[in-house]
Amino acid sequence: MGSQLPAGPKSILRSTWGVIRNPKGYFEKAVANYGDPFLMTAMNGPVVVTGKPELVELIFRAPPDTLGVFARDSLLPLLGAGSLLLMEGTKHRAERKRIAPPLHGSCMKTYGNTMQETARNAIKQYESRESFTGLQIGTDISLDVILKAILGADTERLLADFRESTRKVLARSWPILFFSPKTQFPFLGLSPIDRLRSAQQHLREQLRTELERRGREINERDDLLSILARSTDESPARDFEELADSVGTLMFAGHETTAVSIAWAFYHLHRHPVWLHRLREELDASDGRAETYATMPLLNAIVQEALRLNPIVPEVLRIVREPFRLGDYDIPVGHGVAAAGCLTHYDSSVYEAPDDFNPERFLDRTYKPSEYYPFGGGTRRCVGAAFAIYELVIALGTILRSHELELLDQKEVVPIRRNITMGPSTGVRLRVLRRR
Numbered sequence: 224m225g226s227q228l229p230a231g232p233k234s235i236l237r238s239t240w241g242v243i244r245n246p247k248g249y250f251e252k253a254v255a256n257y258g259d260p261f262l263m264t265a266m267n268g269p270v271v272v273t274g275k276p277e278l279v280e281l282i283f284r285a286p287p288d289t290l291g292v293f294a295r296d297s298l299l300p301l302l303g304a305g306s307l308l309l310m311e312g313t314k315h316r317a318e319r320k321r322i323a324p325p326l327h328g329s330c331m332k333t334y335g336n337t338m339q340e341t342a343r344n345a346i347k348q349y350e351s352r353e354s355f356t357g358l359q360i361g362t363d364i365s366l367d368v369i370l371k372a373i374l375g376a377d378t379e380r381l382l383a384d385f386r387e388s389t390r391k392v393l394a395r396s397w398p399i400l401f402f403s404p405k406t407q408f409p410f411l412g413l414s415p416i417d418r419l420r421s422a423q424q425h426l427r428e429q430l431r432t433e434l435e436r437r438g439r440e441i442n443e444r445d446d447l448l449s450i451l452a453r454s455t456d457e458s459p460a461r462d463f464e465e466l467a468d469s470v471g472t473l474m475f476a477g478h479e480t481t482a483v484s485i486a487w488a489f490y491h492l493h494r495h496p497v498w499l500h501r502l503r504e505e506l507d508a509s510d511g512r513a514e515t516y517a518t519m520p521l522l523n524a525i526v527q528e529a530l531r532l533n534p535i536v537p538e539v540l541r542i543v544r545e546p547f548r549l550g551d552y553d554i555p556v557g558h559g560v561a562a563a564g565c566l567t568h569y570d571s572s573v574y575e576a577p578d579d580f581n582p583e584r585f586l587d588r589t590y591k592p593s594e595y596y597p598f599g600g601g602t603r604r605c606v607g608a609a610f611a612i613y614e615l616v617i618a619l620g621t622i623l624r625s626h627e628l629e630l631l632d633q634k635e636v637v638p639i640r641r642n643i644t645m646g647p648s649t650g651v652r653l654r655v656l657r658r659r
């Protein structure tokens with residue numbers, strides 16, 4: 224028998240605030256005071272948090288029906304029942320089967336040229352500007368890339384309309400809405416949830432119009448929207464609302480995360496010119512084709528190291544649906560469990576000098592899924608991970624091969640909460656020094 228639950232901080236308000244503001248700092252303090260794992264109670268309920276790889280492994284290896292979606296009820300009004308992020312059981316497995324194939328590593332070449340062209344166009348815009356941020360250019364690239372993957376984007380107008388409405392949804396996705404369901408109250412169309420809903424509704428109407436325009440074309444097209452919309456023997460058709468939830472989730476999960484990662488990678492590289500120099504040598508020796516970037520060891524190691532130091536999602540959460548044993552503890556049904564990447568990625572028994580930016584650590588070894596998990600793990604691991612890595616190496620490689628940038632931030636840039644994700648406090652301020 225396991226013992227009672229682990230000790231931990233008691234204040235709900237302080238825990239909620241700590242997790243929103245600075246999860247890494249808050250978790251580190253809790254581990255120092257109470258040990259790992261510890262129990263905290265935030266507004267979304269009690270959660271047992273761990274960063275220990277042996278416990279993280281138990282979370283990722285748990286049978287799919289034992290651990291479900293954390294805070295599902297409070298996320299439902301924000302993401303909708305058709306979102307893969309909120310599905311469980313057979314529905315989740317079926318939806319993954321539908322979404323995963325076009326995002327599988329073997330399909331990446333299809334997207335490579337678009338990713339490269341998007342990165343080239345993005346940096347051109349900033350050549351004569353006094354400054355821009357890594358987050359701006361990251362968003363320019365990742366939003367266009369995901370929209371083109373979803374829509375096939377045969378017309379600029381279509382892309383421009385969706386770009387604007389997706390940005391609006393994101394701008395209205397306030398963190399507090401995700402962390403405290405009590406803030407999701409309607410008020411004369413003016414409350415944060417009202418404003419988010421109206422932006423989402425607009426995006427939905429655009430999708431509906433586009434689907435109606437396509438009609439039977441969806442059976443011949445190979446963009447994600449058409450793939451998700453058509454019915455096959457394996458994946459029968461769904462109603463429009465579910466389809467819109469599913470597409471909305473891909474737009475949302477598929478660009479903000481990548482944009483932030485691009486910004487962090489620029490930041491670390493320009494803070495550590497030795498690595499930038501070594502990367503330039505690797506890039507100069509390459510043929511500069513989109514698909515070559517995926518095979519370049521140092522470029523890939525740099526992306527992995529940036530994702531280690533700044534996991535965009537600092538803790539991966541699950542709710543206990545069936546009694547679950549986590550090390551010495553029996554976690555009761557209804558409690559949450561969290562694998563905190565922001566702790567594990569800094570575990571000095573796994574990573575030597577964990578605070579250092581040192582891509583070398585990814586050149587000479589690989590890590591277990593419980594030691595390195597910027598994309599989460601187990602049956603819910605990010606379905607877009609291969610797509611994201613492909614995009615990151617192409618975006619960074621393309622820009623740094625053709626342009627020299629300067630980091631304008633003199634002080635250390637720290638992670639701050641954006642919505643579910645954590646991003647760089649200044650956005651990472653840069654300027655183009657020269658074309659190469």
Ligand code: HEM
Binds near residue numbers: 601605
């Ligand atoms: C650097 C970029 C990205 C990062 C760091 C990231 C991270 C994550 C994480 C941590 C999760 C939760 C995994 C878990 O619960 O174990 C997740 C889930 C997900 N991600 Fe990503 N992601 C990225 C890019 C993408 C892209 C490009 C797409 C789509 C093309 C995408 C689509 C999704 C979806 C649909 C889920 C839900 C999976 C499920 O519940 O089965 N992500 N992502």
